[in-house]
Amino acid sequence: xxxxxxxxxxxxxxxxxxxxxxxxxxxxxxxxxxxxxxxxxxxxxxxxxxxxxxxxxxxxxxxxxxxxxxxxxxxxxxxxxxxxxxxxxxxxxxxxxxxxxxxxxxxxxxxxxxx
Amino acid sequence: xxxxxxxxxxxxxxxxxxxxxxxxxxxxxxxxxxxxxxxxxxxxxxxxxxxxxxxxxxxxxxxxxxxxxxxxxxxxxxxxxxxxxxxxxxxxxxxxxxxxxxxxxxxx
Numbered sequence: 001x002x003x004x005x006x007x008x009x010x011x012x013x014x015x016x017x018x019x020x021x022x023x024x025x026x027x028x029x030x031x032x033x034x035x036x037x038x039x040x041x042x043x044x045x046x047x048x049x050x051x052x053x054x055x056x057x058x059x060x061x062x063x064x065x066x067x068x069x070x071x072x073x074x075x076x077x078x079x080x081x082x083x084x085x086x087x088x089x090x091x092x093x094x095x096x097x098x099x100x101x102x103x104x105x106x107x108x109x110x111x112x113x114x115x
Numbered sequence: 116x117x118x119x120x121x122x123x124x125x126x127x128x129x130x131x132x133x134x135x136x137x138x139x140x141x142x143x144x145x146x147x148x149x150x151x152x153x154x155x156x157x158x159x160x161x162x163x164x165x166x167x168x169x170x171x172x173x174x175x176x177x178x179x180x181x182x183x184x185x186x187x188x189x190x191x192x193x194x195x196x197x198x199x200x201x202x203x204x205x206x207x208x209x210x211x212x213x214x215x216x217x218x219x220x221x222x223x
Contacts (some may be wrong), residue, residue, distance in 0.1 A: 004157075033210070043203065043213035056210050090157060092211075101146050101165055104211060106157040 002027065004093050004107035012113045018079040021110045025072050025093030031055075032074040033104065034066060037088040046089075049074055050097045081114045088112075120214050121204060127220040134191040136217040138204030139184075145207050147180055147187050152201045152216070161189075161202075194221045 005024040013019050025032050034046040045058040049068035066076040072093075078085055088111050092104035122137045138147070146165045150158040164171045164180045164187070171178045177190040191198055199221045205211040 035211075035213075042215045043205075045210045045212065048210060058210070088155065092158075097209075101163065101207070103148065103160045103163050104158075105160065106150075108157040109155075111155070 004091055004105050006089075006091050006107035006110050008110060009108065010111045010113075012115060013081050014115055015081055015083060017081050018077060019081060019112060020075055020077045021089055021091075021112075023074045023076075023091030023093075023107060025074070025091075026105055029093040029095050029105075030072050031094045031097050031102075032068055032072065033092045033094075034074070034076050035090045035092065036060075037090060037109070038086075043090070046076065048097070055097055078112075083114050086112060086114045121202070121217040123217060124215065125218045125220075127222060128194060130194060130196055130221050130223050132194055134194050134198070134219055134221075136189045136202050136219070138187045138189070138214055140187075140204070140206045140212075140214075141185065142206070144182075147178075148205045148207060148211070149176075149178060149187075149189050150203045150205060150213075152203065154200075158203065163207075191219075194219075196221050196223050 007022045031050045033048040036044045048056045052068045063079045068074045088109045090109045091107045094102045094104045096102045148163045149161040152158045162173050175192045180187045201216040201218050203213045203216045205213045
């Protein structure tokens with residue numbers, strides 16, 4: 001079955017702009033989590049959605065937001081981009097919510113560069 | 116902040132040798148997972164070990180977990196060039212919390 005699909009793969013934006021990233025989970029998976037990966041901070045948890053509800057949120061400013069649709073596809077939005085938002089954004093899907101001994105399947109990521 | 120810390124940060128060995136990576140964490144966990152990441156790409160799940168398990172095998176991988184020491188180790192036996200990647204441990208409470216990773220290089 002198809003894996004986790006993230007679009008776009010690469011993105012270049014200017015400071016102050018906003019961006020929307022998309023994630024299509026594995027068919028049948030209802031949980032989608034988002035992570036930011038940078039060389040300095042490593043992999044940081046952004047948020048998790050399950051059945052269209054945000055279950056958990058990481059320690060990121062309100063400029064970072066997300067949502068999940070009824071078909072489990074998820075989007076994350078970053079407004080008023082800053083240079084420090086340049087990162088690899090990873091989406092992970094799992095069959096159940098995190099914390100229930102379930103493995104997460106990751107997409108290839110979206111490489112965001114803010115100039 | 117990171118929950119898990121991998122050790123060493125970088126490891127370079129010859130093909131065919133065994134590679135051992137360690138992970139320490141701070142709080143109680145439901146399980147601990149190991150992932151592999153090839154340069155700049157997504158993470159691939161390797162193995163999940165529950166908090167009540169002490170050892171788990173998957174092919175050339177062996178993972179141990181010592182909850183009293185809050186530590187885990189990943190052993191890759193008979194390494195191959197294709198094992199060159201970064202390896203991360205992640206603790207699973209209500210979210211996956213990753214360490215900084217170990218960069219493993221297998222030299223032919």
